[in-house]
Amino acid sequence: MSAAVTDSGIAPRGTPGGRGTRRRRVTIAGASPRAHPVGITGGPSNRLTIVMALFTVYTLLPLAWLLINATKTQQALFSSFGLWFSGPFAFVDNVRQVFAFDDGIFVRWLGNTLLYVVAGAGGATVLATFAGYGLAKYDFPGKRAVFGVVLGAIAIPGTALAVPTFLMFSQLGLTNTIWAIIVPSLVSPFGLYLIWVYAVDAVPYEILEAARIDGSGEWRTFFTISVRMLAPGIVTVLLFAVVATWNNYFLPLIMLSDPNLFPLTIGLQQWNLRATGVSASPIYNLVITGSVLAIVPIVVLFLFLQRYWQSGLAAGSVKA
Amino acid sequence: MSASAPPAVARRRPRSFVGLGFTAPFLLVFAFVLITPVVYSLYLSLFRDRLIGGRSFVGLSNYGHVLGDPKFWDGLGRVGLFLAVQVPIMLGLALVAALAIDSGRLRGASFFRMSVFLPYAVPGVVAVLMWGFMYGDQFGLAANLNDLIGSDVFRPMTPPWILVAIGNIVTWEFVGYNMLIFYSALRSIPHDLYEAAALDGAGSLRVVRSIKLPSLRPAIAIATIFSIIGSFQLFNEPNILRTLIPSVISTYFTPNMYAYNLSFVGQQYAYAATIAIVMGVVTAVIAYVVQLRGNREARS
Numbered sequence: 001m002s003a004a005v006t007d008s009g010i011a012p013r014g015t016p017g018g019r020g021t022r023r024r025r026v027t028i029a030g031a032s033p034r035a036h037p038v039g040i041t042g043g044p045s046n047r048l049t050i051v052m053a054l055f056t057v058y059t060l061l062p063l064a065w066l067l068i069n070a071t072k073t074q075q076a077l078f079s080s081f082g083l084w085f086s087g088p089f090a091f092v093d094n095v096r097q098v099f100a101f102d103d104g105i106f107v108r109w110l111g112n113t114l115l116y117v118v119a120g121a122g123g124a125t126v127l128a129t130f131a132g133y134g135l136a137k138y139d140f141p142g143k144r145a146v147f148g149v150v151l152g153a154i155a156i157p158g159t160a161l162a163v164p165t166f167l168m169f170s171q172l173g174l175t176n177t178i179w180a181i182i183v184p185s186l187v188s189p190f191g192l193y194l195i196w197v198y199a200v201d202a203v204p205y206e207i208l209e210a211a212r213i214d215g216s217g218e219w220r221t222f223f224t225i226s227v228r229m230l231a232p233g234i235v236t237v238l239l240f241a242v243v244a245t246w247n248n249y250f251l252p253l254i255m256l257s258d259p260n261l262f263p264l265t266i267g268l269q270q271w272n273l274r275a276t277g278v279s280a281s282p283i284y285n286l287v288i289t290g291s292v293l294a295i296v297p298i299v300v301l302f303l304f305l306q307r308y309w310q311s312g313l314a315a316g317s318v319k320a
Numbered sequence: 321m322s323a324s325a326p327p328a329v330a331r332r333r334p335r336s337f338v339g340l341g342f343t344a345p346f347l348l349v350f351a352f353v354l355i356t357p358v359v360y361s362l363y364l365s366l367f368r369d370r371l372i373g374g375r376s377f378v379g380l381s382n383y384g385h386v387l388g389d390p391k392f393w394d395g396l397g398r399v400g401l402f403l404a405v406q407v408p409i410m411l412g413l414a415l416v417a418a419l420a421i422d423s424g425r426l427r428g429a430s431f432f433r434m435s436v437f438l439p440y441a442v443p444g445v446v447a448v449l450m451w452g453f454m455y456g457d458q459f460g461l462a463a464n465l466n467d468l469i470g471s472d473v474f475r476p477m478t479p480p481w482i483l484v485a486i487g488n489i490v491t492w493e494f495v496g497y498n499m500l501i502f503y504s505a506l507r508s509i510p511h512d513l514y515e516a517a518a519l520d521g522a523g524s525l526r527v528v529r530s531i532k533l534p535s536l537r538p539a540i541a542i543a544t545i546f547s548i549i550g551s552f553q554l555f556n557e558p559n560i561l562r563t564l565i566p567s568v569i570s571t572y573f574t575p576n577m578y579a580y581n582l583s584f585v586g587q588q589y590a591y592a593a594t595i596a597i598v599m600g601v602v603t604a605v606i607a608y609v610v611q612l613r614g615n616r617e618a619r620s
Contacts, residue, residue, distance in 0.1 A: 045425040052420050055413070056435045059496065062450050063438070065461065069453075082454065082461045131346035138339025146343060153354055163583045163592045164361035165353065184353045192346060218338045247443040249556050254584060265445040272449055273563055284453070291446040298441045303434070 063295075070094060070292045074285040094289035101271075101286055108260060109267035110293075113246060115178065116263055120185030121241035128188050128241075129234055132195025133226060137203060153189040166254050180255035181263070185245050191237040198233030199226075235308035239301065246298050264294045358600075361593040369590050382594040391572040392595060396602070398483065399574050403551040406487040411543055414495050415536070418502035419528060433503065437496035444493060448560040451489045452477075456564070477565050486557050494550070498543045505539035506532060545607045552603045555580065575599050 065082055071094075072080065076087030098106050135143065165184060169175045174183070203226050211221040227234070249265045256262060259270070268290050275282035302309070368378045386392050417436050421429050439447065454461045455476040462474040476485035509531065517527050555576040562569040562577075571585070572578035575595055583592035 127346040134339040134342025140339035164357040
């Protein structure tokens with residue numbers, strides 16, 4: 001059965017790619033999603049619920065630890081049990097200190113992170129959407145090669161490229177600039193793949209054909225019609241690109257040396273490093289509170305856009 | 321719209337440069353940030369940096385050096401062990417969670433789905449700092465636990481436990497992401513299969529074994545490949561923990577850390593590039609073998 005469902009994606013449509021393609025299978029979930037989960041036998045199971053509740057304790061406990069300890073002063077951190085409140089409620093004061101420390105460098109880092117996310121993840125989504133759509137809906141010379149190279153790129157260890165990318169950028173004078181972070185973030189082979197898979201089914205050829213007959217150009221059709229049909233896929237790619245750039249650590253670590261260009265991730269680690277070395281002056285309370293502030297926006301984003309990314313991911317639910 | 325649309329549709333597609341126009345912007349940036357560095361590192365790997373005399377052509381001898389470098393093998397062995405233990409545990413947990421959430425027998429399934437996924441949204445740096453604090457003997461939970469039982473058994477930041485400690489962090493970060501991949505695949509199983517199974521009197525476990533697990537095979541394959549790539553790339557977690565416990569985690573703890581330290585501390589760029597290429601090849605070969613095996617099983 002799995003073959004019947006999964007073989008239906010890109011391959012049988014005559015997408016080029018030869019051997020590679022035939023082996024790749026894509027599940028198109030949008031085809032017949034179930035409205036509700038299906039239980040074959042029985043109603044809710046208490047045992048299962050308890051097992052999952054225990055698992056949730058594991059996934060949420062560190063976050064609880066972080067929230068609780070963001071309410072403690074530096075002194076109380078060391079003298080109290082980690083999973084309960086202690087000492088004066090210092091959260092508000094901690095937040096104030098985070099923003100005031102070092103002439104408000106945290107605000108600068110937050111702004112940098114937003115810039116990298118908007119330009120990097122936004123750009124990556126636009127490029128992946130154009131390209132995925134182009135590959136799904138048109139034939140053009142060299143498409144077979146594009147297919148192979150891009151899918152191969154998904155398997156290239158990103159960090160393996162870090163050293164050569166750094167050397168190349170440093171010869172071009174791009175290191176220690178915002179471009180060193182933004183430009184590499186613009187490429188998301190996985191995002192392209194997801195849009196491609198999504199566009200195959202989400203945008204029917206009949207509609208493109210009808211638009212053509214009405215005299216609409218291909219780009220105009222894309223911007224007025226196709227974009228809307230691709231929306232859940234685009235939101236999904238955007239969200240995962242946002243997470244990737246918001247959480248980016250390795251790239252800024254090697255590319256940037258000017259603290260004024262740091263994103264939050266590198267900045268927080270720098271604060272953490274104050275606890276070691278010769279002139280150690282730990283500010284753990286600020287590291288912890290700063291971490292909370294770095295998590296909140298991204299979690300809120302995920303919660304708000306839940307409906308979109310879950311349907312987008314289901315449709316792309318990908319297999320190699 | 322249907323997954324089984326007739327392939328004939330493909331023939332009506334216009335063959336023109338319009339599609340290339342859509343794809344070109346991506347390809348330009350792709351060539352700049354992915355292809356060029358690969359080519360450049362291949363070129364670099366043929367040279368050697370010396371403090372005196374500068375850069376000289378040495379052919380393939382860097383590759384020979386890497387293959388005879390005990391520090392490289394030490395790191396590779398460690399990520400290999402990590403891969404063999406951590407990946408099955410993480411994917412197993414993710415699979416069980418996905419099946420449970422999809423079973424329809426869970427109270428508050430959407431709460432569980434979100435809670436399990438949530439750690440993925442936490443920046444890796446924050447995750448490591450958080451767990452690092454919790455592992456710590458100053459004000460961490462490990463210290464609290466040791467106080468409680470009056471011993472010092474819980475010492476995750478010491479040599480015998482450090483790999484387990486890192487494995488736990490990585491599992492925590494990515495179990496939800498993998499759960500979501502599996503869950504999405506489960507949701508795509510056509511409803512009528514379940515109805516047919518119910519008519520045949522199949523129980524929950526039987527449905528899991530005969531319908532759900534076979535349908536999940538492609539999703540498991542891709543999650544495995546991504547996890548293999550992730551394991552070989554292991555860098556962030558040990559590198560950040562290293563700032564807390566430099567004596568426990570060496571500069572060549574993983575091949576990636578070795579390459580990083582060689583280039584940014586030791587200025588041995590050519591040798592670092594060689595390690596990066598060797599690791600890229602190792603990763604690609606293993607991912608390919610896993611995929612081949614997965615396909616063979618799927619066919620049989």
